[in-house]
Amino acid sequence: MQKFVIRRGTTMFFILIGVSMLTYGMMFLAPGDPARLVLESRGIQDPSTEQLETFRAEHGLDEPVPVRYTKWAWGVLHGDLGQSYYSAMGSGKGSSASVSALIVERIPTTTELAVAAMFVALLIGFPAGVISALHKGQLPDYVSQIGALLGLSMPNFWFGYLLIMVFAVPFAFFPVAGAGGFDHLVLPAITMGTAHAAINTRLLRASMLEVLNEEYIHTARSKGLPERIVVYKHAVRNSLIPILTIVGLQLGFMLNGAVIVEVVFQRPGLGELLVTALLRRDYPLVQGLVLLVAVIFVVTNFFVDILYRYIDPRISLEGQRV
Amino acid sequence: MSEKNTTTDQNWLEGTPVTMYSETPCTPSRRRLLHLLGASGLAGLAGCSQTPEQGTETGTDAGTEARTAGQKSATIAIPSSVTRDGAGTHGVIPYWTRIIEPLAWPDSEMNVTPWLAKSWEQTGEKKWVFTLRDGVEFHNGDKLDADAVLFSLRKMLTDQPWTKGWLRMTPGGVKKVEELTVEITNSKPMPRLPGALAHIWHSIQHPESPPGWGGTIGTGPYKLEELRQDQYAIVSSFDNYWGGTPNPRKLTFRTIKDQNTRDLALESGEVDIAFDISPSQRNELDDSDKLRAEVQPLTSSVRLLFNNTEPPTDDIKLRKALNFAVSQEAVIDGALSGIGEPARGSIPSILWWSAHDSLPEYGPDKAKAKDLVDRSDYDGETVHLVSSSSPHRVNGPTNPKFTAQIVQQAAADIGVNVEIRMMEQAAFSKAEETGEGGHMFQGHSYTIAAKPGDFINDFVGEGTTSPGPQEFDKEVKERLNAILDEGISASTNEAAKRAFSEAERILVVEEVIMVPLYYKHYIVGQDDGIEGAVYHPTMRHSRFENMTITE
Numbered sequence: 001m002q003k004f005v006i007r008r009g010t011t012m013f014f015i016l017i018g019v020s021m022l023t024y025g026m027m028f029l030a031p032g033d034p035a036r037l038v039l040e041s042r043g044i045q046d047p048s049t050e051q052l053e054t055f056r057a058e059h060g061l062d063e064p065v066p067v068r069y070t071k072w073a074w075g076v077l078h079g080d081l082g083q084s085y086y087s088a089m090g091s092g093k094g095s096s097a098s099v100s101a102l103i104v105e106r107i108p109t110t111t112e113l114a115v116a117a118m119f120v121a122l123l124i125g126f127p128a129g130v131i132s133a134l135h136k137g138q139l140p141d142y143v144s145q146i147g148a149l150l151g152l153s154m155p156n157f158w159f160g161y162l163l164i165m166v167f168a169v170p171f172a173f174f175p176v177a178g179a180g181g182f183d184h185l186v187l188p189a190i191t192m193g194t195a196h197a198a199i200n201t202r203l204l205r206a207s208m209l210e211v212l213n214e215e216y217i218h219t220a221r222s223k224g225l226p227e228r229i230v231v232y233k234h235a236v237r238n239s240l241i242p243i244l245t246i247v248g249l250q251l252g253f254m255l256n257g258a259v260i261v262e263v264v265f266q267r268p269g270l271g272e273l274l275v276t277a278l279l280r281r282d283y284p285l286v287q288g289l290v291l292l293v294a295v296i297f298v299v300t301n302f303f304v305d306i307l308y309r310y311i312d313p314r315i316s317l318e319g320q321r322v
Numbered sequence: 323m324s325e326k327n328t329t330t331d332q333n334w335l336e337g338t339p340v341t342m343y344s345e346t347p348c349t350p351s352r353r354r355l356l357h358l359l360g361a362s363g364l365a366g367l368a369g370c371s372q373t374p375e376q377g378t379e380t381g382t383d384a385g386t387e388a389r390t391a392g393q394k395s396a397t398i399a400i401p402s403s404v405t406r407d408g409a410g411t412h413g414v415i416p417y418w419t420r421i422i423e424p425l426a427w428p429d430s431e432m433n434v435t436p437w438l439a440k441s442w443e444q445t446g447e448k449k450w451v452f453t454l455r456d457g458v459e460f461h462n463g464d465k466l467d468a469d470a471v472l473f474s475l476r477k478m479l480t481d482q483p484w485t486k487g488w489l490r491m492t493p494g495g496v497k498k499v500e501e502l503t504v505e506i507t508n509s510k511p512m513p514r515l516p517g518a519l520a521h522i523w524h525s526i527q528h529p530e531s532p533p534g535w536g537g538t539i540g541t542g543p544y545k546l547e548e549l550r551q552d553q554y555a556i557v558s559s560f561d562n563y564w565g566g567t568p569n570p571r572k573l574t575f576r577t578i579k580d581q582n583t584r585d586l587a588l589e590s591g592e593v594d595i596a597f598d599i600s601p602s603q604r605n606e607l608d609d610s611d612k613l614r615a616e617v618q619p620l621t622s623s624v625r626l627l628f629n630n631t632e633p634p635t636d637d638i639k640l641r642k643a644l645n646f647a648v649s650q651e652a653v654i655d656g657a658l659s660g661i662g663e664p665a666r667g668s669i670p671s672i673l674w675w676s677a678h679d680s681l682p683e684y685g686p687d688k689a690k691a692k693d694l695v696d697r698s699d700y701d702g703e704t705v706h707l708v709s710s711s712s713p714h715r716v717n718g719p720t721n722p723k724f725t726a727q728i729v730q731q732a733a734a735d736i737g738v739n740v741e742i743r744m745m746e747q748a749a750f751s752k753a754e755e756t757g758e759g760g761h762m763f764q765g766h767s768y769t770i771a772a773k774p775g776d777f778i779n780d781f782v783g784e785g786t787t788s789p790g791p792q793e794f795d796k797e798v799k800e801r802l803n804a805i806l807d808e809g810i811s812a813s814t815n816e817a818a819k820r821a822f823s824e825a826e827r828i829l830v831v832e833e834v835i836m837v838p839l840y841y842k843h844y845i846v847g848q849d850d851g852i853e854g855a856v857y858h859p860t861m862r863h864s865r866f867e868n869m870t871i872t873e
Binding site for chain 1: 484550552553576577578579580582583586587589590591592712745746747748749751752753755
């Protein structure tokens, strides 16, 4: 275990360096001048050359990219993600334009949505996949497959608006927009969770069908074990490995913020923040968020690898079957 | 709400130990673990509902309260944030919220009216005396006086030096004469200073207003209660407001950037007023029993700017041909659902200094356009039309892609090949600035006050640069500079309008530097039971302090 942690920790470190270097470089290739955009956002419609140069000097934009990157990376190693180009006006208890503060402010909104959406994805996907596999070629299988196809085919933004029009506009069961309460969470979670549920259904079905044909399942049945035990104790458990991989990735995606869902439901989360930062060329904020995204992915996958071992004791953390 | 949840939690906590520990021995099985995980997941989600004010005040509740409690509050959905980044002078930029006010105010017809200043007088070519309204109170109970005006204007001119050019004023040019009298000395003649000061940017705040945001002490009808950037602002009425006690008592401004979501929030009753709703929603609102639509002109226009430095659009005949080819009516009917006014120039007709009436209508006249193309040097090259696809700019083009396609079709009809390039705003700004990769740029102008920056290129700007791939002969440039300077310095509005109109004529007719498309209008959707909201051509200057809300 210790070896595994050290090895993965080193890999993670290099992955993070690679991701940050790549995004840092790419960001500066994109057209757009943050100095002009920021000054225009302050109401200065035609900033003077002097104003533009002053801004660039204040924010280190006049330095070569490698120098800027090194300074940024040094700051990160010291726990400082830098300052946003745009000043923040927060919740009334103090103002901060620090990238960390802006990110921390958005994390709860995104986390609650990710957890709720994952809950929906598993709540629908898990039973649907199992039932579909157990009734292959029968009505429940067709229903489940059609449902999964629908879930995959419906664009998020369209499904979100549809849910609003059905449940929020005529009946006011749920609010249309905003964040803050359980009622604000239901429609976005369903919107985001449905597509992932569809993937889970199809994946679990395929995995279950494969496992149900394994010899140990036939052995279990021939031993006279009740079907319930055969299915849920032996088949389902062994079908979970591929699901776990995909669920880990899904959780990563969800925690990074579902941009479309956040825009449709006006949820102030990380995805919305990232898009805004990108469009405004707020480089420090983009860089901080991308780093967070990378950290979430590598950490999620790290824990998924550990979970493999728990689900299937034959798998060792060193990558061999025991 | 929190009280109720606490009670529930306590009951849950009281009940659980009995079943967990008294009946079953504590042997954790996988199933029990899963149950526990599920329960804690649900509890966690339920816990989300107990988040602070943000959920209870800005969600559905505020809008519902307005209807159930009569005139207590109203919720207004706005397309942008109430805050503005980097605001150095005012903690919260007073757009929308009416927390702070300027000396003068632009009314709905865009005429300048006295506001915190009850009168003003030009006492010299560059001197003005403003007399303040007596009995105006700040939110902290102090009286408005000359010191507050000095503090506010000097702070603005110092913190935001670019305003010196806008107002032709320096911090030293603002002096106290008496308790309620202020003298302003301009650095250059500025006959329309009251109009420039009517911009809400130049609002007056208390000298003890803390730096930064959130604590701004103003004189407006509403005081800031709570602010969350890009999400909402809650304001409460200021009972000692000089204009009378405001109604409703509380206003919640919710930022809903997505237009479809704004439409739906209004339809569901979650908000009482929604600004800038989709043009396509207008008929639906007109047919509704509970909602109605108000259409207002904006002080913005949308135009196609030519890059006149590169072929093929460096050929004036081709530029003219495109003007004759494009039908403004077709753009408005097709891309804007009929909401807008065909433009002849850049400055919207709602502004007193617009040259609209004196500018010619080009057409559409396809035959003339085709003839011009034939006589031009155009040889089938591709003309690149660049447009911003950014959805968040109220003053930007509406339905930009569709507009571009209509222009593309009009150009194709006269044998000009147009290719559309959609860019996000930052890339568009850069392309517009450098002219890289584009011959036509679908852009917009901001025209709240008559100032040179509203024209193409900043000919007489004081130390400012204006981007754009437009170049003019030295003689034309000097002529434009002189005309614009004359307009700014003209002592009467009539003389100023003559000068500005001439400048616009040169740009539109002589130099043909643009295809004017339309003067923008916007639609406000509102609950039919609301009366008294005053919608403004700049949208963000709209007023809500005299509203009545009935069931």
